Amino acid sequence: MRVAMVTGPGRTDVVEVPTPTVGARDVLVKIRACGICGSDALYIAIGGLRDGHTPLGHEPAGEVSQVGNDVTDISVGDHVVVNPMVAPSGIIGNGGASGALADYLLIEDAVRGESLEIIPDHIPFEVAALNEPMAVARHGVNQCRPIPSDKVVVFGAGPIGLGATIAFKSLGIAHVAVADLVTTRLEKALSVGADAVVNVADEDLVRRLIELHGPGESMYPGKAGTDIYFDAAGAPSVINTALSAAKRGARLGIVAVHKEPVPVDFLSIMTNEITVVGSMGYPDEIFEVTRDIVADWEKYALIVSHTVAFDDVDEALRLASTPGAADKVVVTFP
Structure with missing residues (x-):
């Protein structure tokens, strides 16, 4: 062979x-x-x-x-x-x-x-x-501990970001926005179930998130009401943008690979009590996601x-x- x-x-x-x-x-x-x-x-x-x-x-x-x-x-x-x-x-x-x-x-x-x-x-x-890469996406989603009332933004509309979008929606999450630089990827995000998309090449992400998710509670003004920021892009700007936009109690999930160290604003993490959680592999999700692929295979096919x-x-x-x-x-x- x-x-x-x-x-x-x-x-x-x-x-x-x-x-x-x-x-x-x-x-x-x-x-x-x-x-x-x-x-x-x-x-x-x-x-x-x-x-x-x-x-x-x-x-x-x-x-x-x-x-x-x-x-x-x-x-x-x-x-x-x-x-x-x-x-x-x-x-x-x-x-x-x-x-x-x-x-x-x-x-x-x-x-x-x-x-x-x-x-x-x-x-x-x-x-x-x-099945295998979608298990990676599903584990990243599970690490964020989403609940149905959450409002989410997924950074990156590549395969993992799209898989995460499908996963969030299959868990009944209220609103999922997807941010990317590429129009065709954003169109695909809408096709797999995203509620809204943000083209960060020509839109102010924080302002758009406030429009979509409302203002967020914080001792500082200008925060978005987004509950979960999901990094499937791996760009340093994603971390900086998420922390600058995050309200009190927001969660930042990181599934993307960052090839270089990223400076982190710990003052924002501390004052807004932001939870940052990493994700690696799929300890339990490899066949959990199989059921979802079988149920929604036409959406996954778009990836x-x-x-x-x-x-x-x-x-x-x-x-x-x-x-x-x-x-x-x-x-x-x-």
Whole structure:
């Protein structure tokens, strides 16, 4: 079978390897779609995460092709999504022994609801492949402890920001605004359920939030009534803007990766008793979000901007790593 691997700094190759042997407690999945993550570009740039070649791909969806004798509740032909974090041989596509940018993926010690989950056959594989990144978004949302009466602004209308928007609305949040610089992304945010959008290229964000969410209580004037500021953009200006706009008791959730230290106004945090919470991965959300994808798959489908066949995986990786070229690239398999 074929596997896309990092073979050196800045270099990837499709390598032929033996198809895995299925043990009694294992399941073999024929990969039908696998998303490209920003971390893949990092692994390529640094030459991988392990000695020798590093298999890529941690956002898979596929079809079960073989089932070990001791595995229950999973059958050949089932369509599945995968939890890459629990593989005994290391995190799939993140330094582990296997990656999902491959024809087949062995799920060791397969347990439904822990290592993989079945999805209905009508869900397109390229949408199902969003399960892993959408779990990242859902965990970030859960970290903010939202309640239905909250008013929210999501910074960044990329895949994670859009996934967070869908998650907030699926939890019944009263009002969700999305802020971004790109008009087409903001249009997509409205399509997936945002109540309002703010183009920060030509609008004053704080003034717009006050219009949308009302004024906020604070010892200082000019604060917005927004309850949750959700950073899915990763720009230092987001942190500064959120803290300058935040009312007493507001929450700032950070799921975006900030590659450089960001100066923080601790006086605003202290005087307005702002809660700042980080988010990493998905301790419990990997299959929680599956139910939401199944229920609202047409909305999630809007997040995928490009599908590229595995035969052209080099183009898919290039496209995903080129700033502004694509929002979400998913590699598809026959």
